[in-house]
């Protein structure tokens with residue numbers, strides 16, 4: 001729904017000369033963003049996406065943009081950031097940080113079938129492996145520390161049943177995060193928000209992952225759990241769809257085999273991934289940011305998923 005910082009084609013002259021993109025031909029605001037101002041940009045060299053970052057700073061952005069660059073360089077399907085003539089991926093436009101990345105073909109697949117889940121699983125595993133030598137590090141900023149910080153801010157708004165669930169799950173996750181199995185899990189840069197709306201498909205062909213702005217270093221299994229909790233469920237109940245789960249996990253496993261520790265950690269990790277988004281949705285719902293222009297996502301969706309993951313064991317990682 002939003003372009004927060006308007007930009008016209010005129011504004012890009014001569015700004016765009018620092019990029020190897022030729023002359024700008026067309027610029028169109030993208031309505032669906034909620035964090036940043038995004039534009040489809042056509043130049044003499046092709047189709048790109050121009051983003052003006054409304055919240056992230058020049059200091060915070062290199063982790064995300066350089067990660068995308070690193071992954072694109074290694075053949076993972078993600079938007080490739082375009083460097084300017086100084087080799088910079090982030091430059092100022094209208095006084096804010098901005099970047100240009102390649103445009104992915106296709107559109108989001110909001111009614112995924114097993115074939116789509118398999119493509120996402122395989123690309124996710126390739127992404128994890130391709131990032132092992134990524135030199136920058138940043139923790140997952142929406143990890144356990146953030147959950148601990150956020151819980152007291154949302155508890156006062158919850159009824160007894162939800163407050164009990166949140167306290168009990170935090171307790172459970174604190175214990176899980178220090179157990180031996182958890183310590184053995186493989187870690188690295190993860191996307192951490194790989195929902196249906198952050199992947200493009202052209203028919204059944206996956207064309208790319210995008211929106212890396214929740215990325216950070218965390219366990220690979222957390223990334224898998226976040227992804228399964230969105231792609232492989234019935235949206236009205238949160239119940240896992242066995243065929244889609246199997247397709248995604250088998251495809252991931254074929255590229256990067258799951259370990260025994262991951263197998264043991266799978267059920268608690270699915271709960272962790274549900275808790276993470278229940279908390280952020282609760283926070284956005286009850287403590288909306290000033291100037292927030294969108295109706296917050298429904299927190300009860302992830303409350304349902306969390307209750308369901310606690311009640312019903314998910315299919316195992318290895319079929």
Ligand SMILES: Nc1ncnc2c1ncn2[C@@H]1O[C@H](COP(=O)(O)OP(=O)(O)O)[C@@H](O)[C@H]1O
Pocket residue numbers: 030032033034035036037038049079101102103104105197210211213
């Ligand atoms: N590299 C890209 N290629 C194609 N479309 C993109 C790309 N980046 C963003 N988009 C489009 O812009 C929309 C908003 O992007 P998103 O990253 O979700 O914005 P925000 O971070 O502001 O929420 C996406 O839904 C998608 O349609």
Ligand SMILES: N[C@@H](CCOP(=O)(O)O)C(=O)O
Pocket residue numbers: 034193195197198211277280281297
């Ligand atoms: N996927 C999260 C919210 C993050 O929004 P995005 O559009 O940037 O992916 C949720 O559904 O709560």
